[in-house]
Amino acid sequence: EVQLVESGGGLVQPGGSLRLSCAASGFTFSGYWMHWVRQGPGKGLVWVSRINSDGSSTTYADSVKGRFTISRDNARNTLYLQMNSLRAEDTAVYYCARDGLAPGYYWGQGTLVTVSS
Amino acid sequence: EIVLTQSPGTLSLSPGERATLSCRASQSVSSSYLAWYQQKPGQAPRLLIYGASSRATGIPDRFSGSGSGTDFTLTISRLEPEDFAVYYCQQYGSLPYTFGQGTKLEIK
Numbered sequence: 001e002v003q004l005v006e007s008g009g010g011l012v013q014p015g016g017s018l019r020l021s022c023a024a025s026g027f028t029f030s031g032y033w034m035h036w037v038r039q040g041p042g043k044g045l046v047w048v049s050r051i052n053s054d055g056s057s058t059t060y061a062d063s064v065k066g067r068f069t070i071s072r073d074n075a076r077n078t079l080y081l082q083m084n085s086l087r088a089e090d091t092a093v094y095y096c097a098r099d100g101l102a103p104g105y106y107w108g109q110g111t112l113v114t115v116s117s
Numbered sequence: 118e119i120v121l122t123q124s125p126g127t128l129s130l131s132p133g134e135r136a137t138l139s140c141r142a143s144q145s146v147s148s149s150y151l152a153w154y155q156q157k158p159g160q161a162p163r164l165l166i167y168g169a170s171s172r173a174t175g176i177p178d179r180f181s182g183s184g185s186g187t188d189f190t191l192t193i194s195r196l197e198p199e200d201f202a203v204y205y206c207q208q209y210g211s212l213p214y215t216f217g218q219g220t221k222l223e224i225k
Binding site for chain 1: 152154156160161162163164167168171173205207209212213214215216217218219
């Protein structure tokens with residue numbers, strides 16, 4: 001069974017940093033592209049970033065480019081999102097998702113990031 | 118960036134009725150790389166349809182997707198109580214991948 005479990009969310013002050021993790025199991029992690037998608041409170045889904053299967057290629061939404069870094073450790077079956085210079089508008093539930101026949105073939109349960117003073 | 122506009126914003130129907138949800142793109146979606154997701158309160162989204170018209174594993178055949186180019190449709194042939202949720206379309210043919218704003222399907 002495919003499982004994606006996010007962690008690392010919490011309350012952080014504006015300008016601060018946070019690193020999210022997504023632990024994967026039930027499939028060959030190194031064989032799939034991975035994504036981060038976020039959802040602000042009461043709002044819709046927003047694609048944030050993607051990384052290819054070996055970590056050599058990354059892409060970001062303009063809203064996070066230069067502030068967020070996606071990475072992965074295929075030996076640990078874990079996806080990361082390093083978030084720096086956080087802003088109030090980054091407040092959201094962050095989901096990791098596994099690619100397949102679509103970017104969101106499988107989803108984790110999400111982790112909440114709140115940026116507030 | 119491809120902007121996806123979903124309509125209607127809210128759809129009020131009764132169980133057993135047919136639901137038709139629309140997703141219109143600001144420019145052509147490459148190779149029909151259009152997906153539909155269902156999201157219930159407090160839950161992660163679930164993939165329903167990929168490639169505009171292919172059902173994901175385990176999705177009941179009352180869900181169907183159609184369309185190409187800039188106009189796409191999700192149809193639920195006979196609504197079951199568990200189908201009342203928010204539905205999102207997403208294009209993944211061009212970066213950045215984008216979602217529509219969602220259609221809320223509510224019980225009438």
